[in-house]
Amino acid sequence: MYDRLTYVAFLKQISADLQNPDRAEIVATLGDRSVTLGRDPNCEIAIDINIYGSVSRRHAEIRPIFAKQRFEGWEICDLDSANGTFINKRRLYSCYPLKHGDRIQLTQDGPQFVFELESNPETALETKFSNRPRSQITSITFTKLLPIFSTGNDLWKKAYLLPGIATVGFVVMMFAFLGQTQLFNLTISVYISLAAYYFVYQLCGKKKPWWVILGAAIFTAVILRSPILNIFLWFFYKVLPGTTPTGQVNFISVLISMFFGAGLMEELIKSLPVFALWFMGLRLGKKWRSRAGISEPLDGILIGAASAIGFTLTETLGLYVPSIVQNITSQAGSTEIAELTGLQLLIPRVLGSVAGHMAYSGYFGYFIGLSIMKPSLRWQILTIGYLSSAFLHALWNTSALVSFWLLAIVGGLSYAFLVAAILKAHSFSSKV
Numbered sequence: 001m002y003d004r005l006t007y008v009a010f011l012k013q014i015s016a017d018l019q020n021p022d023r024a025e026i027v028a029t030l031g032d033r034s035v036t037l038g039r040d041p042n043c044e045i046a047i048d049i050n051i052y053g054s055v056s057r058r059h060a061e062i063r064p065i066f067a068k069q070r071f072e073g074w075e076i077c078d079l080d081s082a083n084g085t086f087i088n089k090r091r092l093y094s095c096y097p098l099k100h101g102d103r104i105q106l107t108q109d110g111p112q113f114v115f116e117l118e119s120n121p122e123t124a125l126e127t128k129f130s131n132r133p134r135s136q137i138t139s140i141t142f143t144k145l146l147p148i149f150s151t152g153n154d155l156w157k158k159a160y161l162l163p164g165i166a167t168v169g170f171v172v173m174m175f176a177f178l179g180q181t182q183l184f185n186l187t188i189s190v191y192i193s194l195a196a197y198y199f200v201y202q203l204c205g206k207k208k209p210w211w212v213i214l215g216a217a218i219f220t221a222v223i224l225r226s227p228i229l230n231i232f233l234w235f236f237y238k239v240l241p242g243t244t245p246t247g248q249v250n251f252i253s254v255l256i257s258m259f260f261g262a263g264l265m266e267e268l269i270k271s272l273p274v275f276a277l278w279f280m281g282l283r284l285g286k287k288w289r290s291r292a293g294i295s296e297p298l299d300g301i302l303i304g305a306a307s308a309i310g311f312t313l314t315e316t317l318g319l320y321v322p323s324i325v326q327n328i329t330s331q332a333g334s335t336e337i338a339e340l341t342g343l344q345l346l347i348p349r350v351l352g353s354v355a356g357h358m359a360y361s362g363y364f365g366y367f368i369g370l371s372i373m374k375p376s377l378r379w380q381i382l383t384i385g386y387l388s389s390a391f392l393h394a395l396w397n398t399s400a401l402v403s404f405w406l407l408a409i410v411g412g413l414s415y416a417f418l419v420a421a422i423l424k425a426h427s428f429s430s431k432v
Contacts (some may be wrong), residue, residue, distance in 0.1 A: 219307070
């Protein structure tokens with residue numbers, strides 16, 4: 001059909017910018033090897049999961065066609081995608097031989113591509129050494145001189161504009177609060193928490209309304225400041241052996257007390273927003289439950305991690321920092337040294353939450369979401385998740401008594417558990 005010495009094929013992605021609907025960018029030069037399209041980062045054409053969440057991990061594949069060792073062109077095959085591949089607005093159910101100008105779309109509202117042939121032999125030789133042909137600027141236009149007016153939605157979706165603006169805002173507030181210790185500490189701790197959470201949010205790759213995330217953090221903070229906390233303290237420290245032993249203690253005895261007093265109690269408190277959204281979702285429609293409630297493990301991870309932010313900030317700013325500032329002030333008599341020490345404690349505690357409180361509660365949130373998808377095994381799943389997250393929490397607290405090296409190992413292990421849960425949740429998520 002085609003002579004590879006005469007023709008070279010390109011796959012161009014059509015711009016999603018409504019102001020420039022005819023703009024297309026070459027994303028692949030097709031040759032003897034297959035090209036896979038999907039949201040899996042290992043695909044040759046990786047689709048941004050934050051923009052096109054309905055695209056499957058390995059959605060479609062463009063392959064060269066050979067008949068009796070003779071090259072016949074290229075075809076596209078759907079890889080059993082969940083939401084379909086469309087050729088010229090018709091759904092593809094197997095494979096289709098591509099022709100110049102064919103339009104390819106992954107899902108009905110997904111990214112669009114156009115298949116084009118180039119009949120210039122010099123271009124074919126040039127593209128042997130480059131995946132993308134060189135472009136030349138033939139004229140200087142207004143948008144080239146002021147590119148901010150031509151980037152469209154890409155400026156928000158691909159350039160991380162909102163996090164950049166937020167960073168500038170927090171920096172300005174830090175300058176404004178110089179000399180005001182409590183406001184400065186609150187500003188820097190909130191910024192670090194948001195940065196750590198944004199990292200987890202990007203790993204999850206599922207959109208969640210900001211007011212749900214903020215609500216989960218506030219929900220947990222309110223519980224820690226309410227009389228409800230006394231009920232938890234009584235049960236886990238008086239009824240259960242959660243009190244840290246005094247006198248000469250060993251690693252096992254401290255681990256047991258931390259398991260009940262820190263692990264079981266704190267992980268249960270942080271899971272309350274997740275369970276609350278779950279129960280609220282039972283009374284509301286499926287659409288609301290998928291968007292703002294808990295319907296799968298990724299939901300549980302995101303809300304669990306958000307709850308951990310509220311817990312970490314309340315615990316750090318309301319307990320640990322004031323306590324160390326008061327102790328050093330009474331011992332050294334210097335307020336400046338005490339406040340500096342408090343800041344030195346605040347930064348690692350809040351930044352380390354991504355491998356600490358966020359890791360434990362996000363991991364337990366995975367099991368809560370999994371139990372919703374597998375109701376026949378709900379109690380077994382919840383029990384395993386609760387106990388394992390509590391054990392990781394207790395192991396972290398106890399490791400501080402042994403060495404910082406062990407503490408680092410346990411922190412890395414906790415983060416690995418969280419990331420493994422996120423990756424596993426991706427494999428059966430309906431929205432990623």
